[in-house]
Amino acid sequence: MSKIYFQGTFGAYSHLAALSIDPRAEIIPCKTFDECFLSASKDPNSKIIIPESNRITGNIGIEYLIFKYRLNIYSEYFQKIEHNLLAIPGTKISDIKNVYSHSQALSQCSNFIKSNNLIEHVRADTAGSAEMVSKTKNKENAAIASSLSAKTYELNIVKRNIENEKGNLTRFLIMGKNILQPEFENKKYITSFLFKLKSKPAALYQSLGGFAINGVNLTKLQSYPEKNSFESFFFLCDLDGHIEDPKVKKSLEELGLHCEDFHVLGVFEADKIREK
Numbered sequence: 001m002s003k004i005y006f007q008g009t010f011g012a013y014s015h016l017a018a019l020s021i022d023p024r025a026e027i028i029p030c031k032t033f034d035e036c037f038l039s040a041s042k043d044p045n046s047k048i049i050i051p052e053s054n055r056i057t058g059n060i061g062i063e064y065l066i067f068k069y070r071l072n073i074y075s076e077y078f079q080k081i082e083h084n085l086l087a088i089p090g091t092k093i094s095d096i097k098n099v100y101s102h103s104q105a106l107s108q109c110s111n112f113i114k115s116n117n118l119i120e121h122v123r124a125d126t127a128g129s130a131e132m133v134s135k136t137k138n139k140e141n142a143a144i145a146s147s148l149s150a151k152t153y154e155l156n157i158v159k160r161n162i163e164n165e166k167g168n169l170t171r172f173l174i175m176g177k178n179i180l181q182p183e184f185e186n187k188k189y190i191t192s193f194l195f196k197l198k199s200k201p202a203a204l205y206q207s208l209g210g211f212a213i214n215g216v217n218l219t220k221l222q223s224y225p226e227k228n229s230f231e232s233f234f235f236l237c238d239l240d241g242h243i244e245d246p247k248v249k250k251s252l253e254e255l256g257l258h259c260e261d262f263h264v265l266g267v268f269e270a271d272k273i274r275e276k
Contacts, residue, residue, distance in 0.1 A: 001024065001025065001026050002022060002024075002025045002026070002045065002046070002047065003025060003026045003027075003028055003043065003045070003046035003047070004018045004021065004022060004025045004026070004027050004028070004046070004047050004048065004049055004174075005028050005029075005030050005035075005036045005039045005040060005046060005047070005048045005049075006018050006027065006028070006029060006030065006036065006048065006049050006050075007029075007030050007031070007032060007033045007035070007036050007050070007125075008029060008030075008125045008126075008127055008128065009029055009125065009127040009128045009131055010029060010127060010152050011126075011127035011130055011131070011145065011146060011148045011149030011150075011151070011152035011153060012029075012125055012126060012127040012128075012146070012149070013051070013079055013081060013126065013146055013170060014049055014050075014051060014172070015027060015029070015127065015148060016079060016146055016148045017049055017051075017077055017079040017170075017172045018049045019148075020077065020079070021049060021075075021077060021174060025047075033050065033062050033065055034065060036048045036050060037050075037065045037068070037069040037071065038069075040069075040071055040175065040176050040177055041069055041071065041177055043177070044176070044177040044178050045178075046176065046177075047074065047174055047175065047176040048071070048174070048175050048176065049077070049172050049173070049174050049175075050062055050172060050173050050175065051170050051171070051172055052076075052171050052172065052173050053170070053171050054081070054104065054168065054169070054170045054171075055167075055168055055169045055170070055171075056108060056164075056165060056168050057104045057107065057108065059222075060170075063222065063224050063236055064224065064227070066194070066236065066265065067194055067224065067226075067234055067236075070194075070263055070265065071175040071176060071177060071265075072175060072176060072177070072178065072179050072180065072265065072266050073173050073174070073175050073192050073265050073266030073268055074174045074175065074176060074180055074266065074268060075173075075174045075268045075269065075271075076171055076172065076173055076174070076190070076268060076270070076271050077171075077172045077173075077174060077271065078169045078170070078171055078172070078271050078273045079169065079170050079172055080167075080168070080169055081108070081163065081168040081169065081170050082146070082147070082160070082161050082163065083101075083105055083108060083109050083126075083144050083145070083146075083161070083162050083163045084144070084145065084146065084147055084150060084157045084158075084159065084160050084161070084162065085099070085112070085142050085143075085144060085157070085158045085159040085162055086130050086133065086142060086143045086144070086145055086149060086150045086153075086155040086156065086157060086158065087133065087139065087141070087142040087143075087155060087156060087158050088133065088134065088137055088138070088139060088155060088156070089154075089155075089156045090139070090156075091139045091142070091156065091158055092158070093116060093158055093159065095139040095140060096116070096118060096139070096140060096141070096142045096158070097118065097119060097140040097141075098118065098119050098121055098140055098141045098142070099113060099118040099119070099120055099121065099141075099142050099143070099144060100121045100123050100129035100132060100133060100141065100142070100143045100144075101121075101122075101123060101126050101129045101143055101144035101145065102122070102123060102124070102125050102126050102129070103122045105126050105144045105145070106120050106122065106144065108163050108164060108165075108168065109144055109162045109163055109164065110164060111164045112159070112162040112163075112164075118142075126143070126144060126145040126146065126149065127145055127146070127148075127149045127152070127153075129143035129144070129145060130143040130145040130149035130150070130152070130153045130155055131149075131152075131153050133153070133155060134153035134154060134155055142158065143155070144162065147160075169273070175266075181243075181266075181267045182242075182267065182268065182269060184242045184244040184245065187269055188240070188269065188270040188274070188275075189240075189241055189242040189245075189267055189268065189269055189270060190219070190238050190239070190240065190241075190267070190268055190269075190270050191238070191239050191241060191242065191243045191248060191252075191264065191266075191267045192236075192237070192238050192264075192265040192266045192267075192268075193237055193239075193252070193262065193263060193264045193265055194234055194235065194236050194237070194261075194262075194263050194265060195207075195234065195235050195237065195255060195259045195261060195262045195263070196226070196232070196233070196234040196235070196259060196260045196261035196262075197233075197235075197258055197259060197260065198258060198259065198260050199232075199260075203258055204235075206258055207254075207255050207258035207259070208221075208255075209254070210250065210251040210252075210253075210254030210255055211239070211251045211255075213251075213254075214247040214248075214250050214251045214254075215247060216239055216240070216241060216247050216248055216251045217239060217240040217241075218237060218238070218239050218240075219238045219239065219240055220236065220237060220238035221235060221236075221237050222235065222236045222237075223235050224236065234261070239251075240270075242267055243264060243267050
């Protein structure tokens with residue numbers, strides 16, 4: 001049986017995403033993202049599912065771990081985020097005074113929280129908040145979490161879909177130690193890589209010229225300072241295309257001339273949701 005590690009507790013959105021990816025896998029919770037990456041580094045037959053960015057609130061902040069562990073990206077998965085107000089059975093909205101959740105979930109439901117005069121309490125994660133509410137058995141406390149959390153911790157959904165904006169998505173990356181790459185066919189692919197430039201003036205500008213000349217579209221380019229430094233930066237990049245496409249190959253070869261460090265993180269099919 002394959003293993004999938006995720007950060008958080010059972011009922012988290014990462015758990016929900018893992019079930020969608022492989023419902024038969026052994027799904028194992030980790031306390032931290034670092035623990036997830038470490039577990040997959042030690043066990044080549046396992047995978048991790050990690051939230052990378054959210055459509056509304058942006059980056060999750062796991063880039064330094066991608067840089068540190070350099071696991072291979074096998075695929076991307078977009079999970080629809082639907083926040084629910086959960087409380088112990090028999091609770092009405094008028095009973096609730098306190099709401100517990102992850103800071104991002106609270107900010108994504110701020111309109112509902114304000115209109116019901118609820119007091120916010122930030123917790124490490126959404127599912128952990130649901131577990132805590134279930135243990136306290138107090139009608140004044142509620143959590144914002146997934147419907148899977150309600151099921152997991154035997155809570156009632158007092159109000160469904162309380163997020164400010166409908167259609168919110170979180171992009172998850174499925175990663176692991178082994179290198180797997182799809183054959184180059186007539187499909188839409190993403191090539192993901194990281195690089196660090198040689199220290200010289202206008203290095204970034206010069207290094208990206210090859211993509212423009214070869215007509216390769218960069219969909220993501222983000223810079224991050226290396227650990228304990230504000231002078232040395234690495235870049236995380238996604239491009240449209242397969243690494244074996246001659247245009248992509250040529251662009252990356254050109255980029256390589258300007259790099260001190262270059263590493264391909266993965267080649268994978270673009271999620272169909274990108275076409276919508």
